[in-house]
Amino acid sequence: MKGLGWDDMSRGSPETISELRFYEQLTEALQGYGISYRVTERLDEFYQDTLTGDFDFVTVDLMEQKTLKPVGADAARTVRARMALERRDPDFPVFLLSSTPEFFRVEDAYNNNITPVAKSLDAAILVAQQITFRLKESGRFGRVGQVLIFARHAKESLSGQRSDNHALPQLRKIIKEAGGEVKEVSAENFSLDILDELRRQIQEAGRVIVLLTRDEAIAAAASSTSHLARPNVYLELGMVLGVRGANRKLILLKEEGAYLTSGVGSHQPIPYEGDLNSIRKQLTKALQRHP
DSSP: EEEEEEEOOOOSSSSHHHHHHHHHHHHHHTTTTEEEEEEEOHHHHHHHHHHHHTTTEEEEEBBBBTTBBOOOHHHHHHHHHHHHSSSOOOOEEEEEEOHHHHGGGGTTTTGOOOOOEEEEGGGHHHHHHHHHOOOHHHHSSSOOOOEEEOOOOOOTTTTTBOOOOTTTHHHHHHHTTTTTTEEEEEESHHHHHHHHOOOOOOOHEEEEEEEEEEEETTOOOOOSSSSEHHHHHHHHHHHHSSSSSSSGGGGEEETTTTTOOOTTTTOOOOSSSSOOHHHHHHHHHHHHHHO
């Protein structure tokens, strides 16, 4: 998850030193929640990066130091309007920061669904907590926790095709970058004890990913479905669907051409072709949303 901030700090002033230390501590505190964050001093750069940089939220300093006017409120409204128009996201999270909260106005904040947050050098951790709380409250962020992966591990398919699972290393990397802990299991060689252990792990996991890849060619396939995944993957998918409450945690990834039955309830798989990097943003958001 990524955040961007704007603050027109005046270089060389004592206030700037304090501001820089605040943002350093805020950046470090947000990193503890798996959020990368940076600040720019140029307003035009801030507007441009907000639209093109794939950020999940922004912070805006209320007071412009050059004019000592609360221009940040206008900047916050501008960001909200642009995100609603360009990214179809009218509820894009904007946090209005100020060391002088007495200048916050209700019409500049709450009426525009912009969250005012008081900042000070001693409050960087508190500001990070307020930001993550609001993001969680809106369903945009959640601690990922342990992510259980069910996938085909064998390099040889049942039909003799050699098919290394290149998606798996990419998947591990995306999960770690999103703040998750990777755990991989397989029920291919199962017993009752192993099944009980898998059910327990499914219940305890923060997220469960089932990766369906093109493993077994279907002879003379007449549709866009040309391959089956390994049998163990379908078995494990059935287990996840059968564990009470696990459906909320399930993320389905389906390689183009792999078969998936329509009987998976309301779950829509995230399709990809060859490379998981093409769905990195979509997968990261799925990992970080509330289960």
